[in-house]
Amino acid sequence: MPASKRIALSGWGHYPICESDVFRPEKFAELAAVVSANSHKLIARGAGRAYGDAALNADSRVVDLQRLNRMLDFDAETGILHAEAGVTLDEIIRVFLPRGFFPAVVPGTRYVTLGGSVAADIHGKSHHRESSLGTQVLWFDLMLASGEVRRCSREENGDLFWATVGGMGLTGVILELALRLRRVESAYIKGEIIRVANVDEAIENFERTDQQYGCSAAWIDCISSGGSLGRSVLHVGDFASRDALPANLRLEPLHAKEKTSPPVPFNLPNFALNSLSMRAFNIGYYAIHRNRNDSVTPYDVFFFPLDSIHNWNRIYGKRGFVQYQCVWPLEESRAGLIETLEAISGSGRASFLAVLKKFGAQEGMLSFPMPGYTLALDFPVTDGLLEFLDRLDEMVLKRGGRVYLAKDARMRPDTFRAMYPKLNEWRAAKAQADPNNHFSSTLSRRLQMDPA
């Protein structure tokens, strides 16, 4: 049995923090020994980029898969990569973008592992066209509590496949998988930057550009109110073909120069991010963007703007922060968005960064997206925040929406149950694959997800 290390772990939001016995196998056989040990509850952890408590296991066991990150096969004809769960999207992009391939679904950060991405069934700016990551996964191997390895795909163990995609690691440990990469001709996104004055204009522009562009998202100012409520900057685009690039980029179309900023070296003091600095940022961000219909943006600036600042989570200081991401069904989106933005500006709280995005079709038992609009917000952990977010939950729930588990650190179990209608179907699949609830996390216990 490999050694474990007692570590105070947290997610990317630095909230909550709890101690676990952490294993970090470097060989396949070590992982098998950890998983099948008749011991405390276990949850797998990737790069620790879930914001809340999804990859935490208070006073129990966590298995960190980052050292099992081998790429096992790649077929350049089909673009199918076979790799271990610890491989990150960053590694995939570094290896395959120069060869003309890119993951069809990427979240707002490239530093996530494949295993974590499947467990959270991540989505990105392409969701309205490509849906979530699950659609790009052909199969994966899942290790159960007994150590038995089960191949899961749409055809083989289909229920377990759909219970694991978005299943937050609670059905077993994803070992390796086959992922389809898409072909791209360049490392640049060609598209438009559109400034819009309010919520209605934002929705209008998403609807207008939906068919035209494969990727879209808006930064939304959640400080303005009244007639400017929901003013935003939309970024829409597609990977540029080589011929569509300006001449100076055509020579090396697949090599975009990386942009990096100095890292945040330590936790900033709690007062660094206050309503004044957030207001200044929100006004500034809107002001520096101009409408453009021919923007050419390096892929990393378009998809991963925050990755250029390492440890950006430290700007919130030691107190940490909570991400709140919700989605409303299409017909409720406008009203839900207005109601939520009004509640935020009325509360005197502000979100440093807020992102608005339209979702398309979605499969999966616990996957977060649904056709409609999603809003992602960051809040520093301050007095009264949890009560305020409970209020937002009620508003979202009443309109048939839901909150994203990979970002959650605080939702109540009854709210969760009401938001995820396929929970019982998921529980049945989980009970079959993991009858003794060997796989469990701080999140699953908080939300009472495990079958009785």
Add this chain to the structure above:
Amino acid sequence: MKVLILGGTSPIARLLAIKFASIGAHLYIASRDEAEGDRIAHDINVRSGVPAIAGKFDASDFASHAELIERATKELGGLDGIVLCFGTLGDEDKAQVDATEALATIHQNFTGAVSILTIAAHRLEAQGTGFIIVIGSVAGDRGRKRNYVYGSAKGALHLFVQGLRARLSKTKVHVLTVILGTVDTRMTWGREGTLFTVPPERAADLIFEAWRKKRDVVYVPSFWRPIMAVVRAIPERIFKHASF
């Protein structure tokens, strides 16, 4: 360039292999856990596009060593370099009271290395060029209460490689001794009192750099050189009572 990595499944071995692959080297990954070696060979091949082959190697199975060098040379189509990465802490507590365990640790870290290096050096000396990189340890710089069985094997290995370097100094065979400090791998994971740990990526970078510069002996990272100078300078009558 054709390179044989011995003990190829450790994180440092894997990262060094990727470094060599990045300059176009063809690789033979030899390790006790062949399935694991195979995963690493595939990984190197997918990432770098260079051929990488995995094969079985057990440091304490001396009789198999000559055949391994033959096989690796044949399958690679030549042999330019050897990177010796194997080694294990073993069960130190057991090794201090159980002679069989103690000898197993010595074989895994020292006699196994003597065997394979002697065979490989003979070949490289005959061809007149090539390199040998041997991963030693700061544990080999002074015998300590906590890990002297492992430490004595590594210390002996340092002396053996030192002599080998002198013998090969008339040829163009470069012999590099790496005296490795604590690295963040399974060897140190969860071990109390482990200080100054560096990520394996940094260790591999420094080792590769030392190889490029044709260094003889290098501490990785270099701050271990003064630390170990101090450790060695402590008088024995005091040192023997030290708790580490």
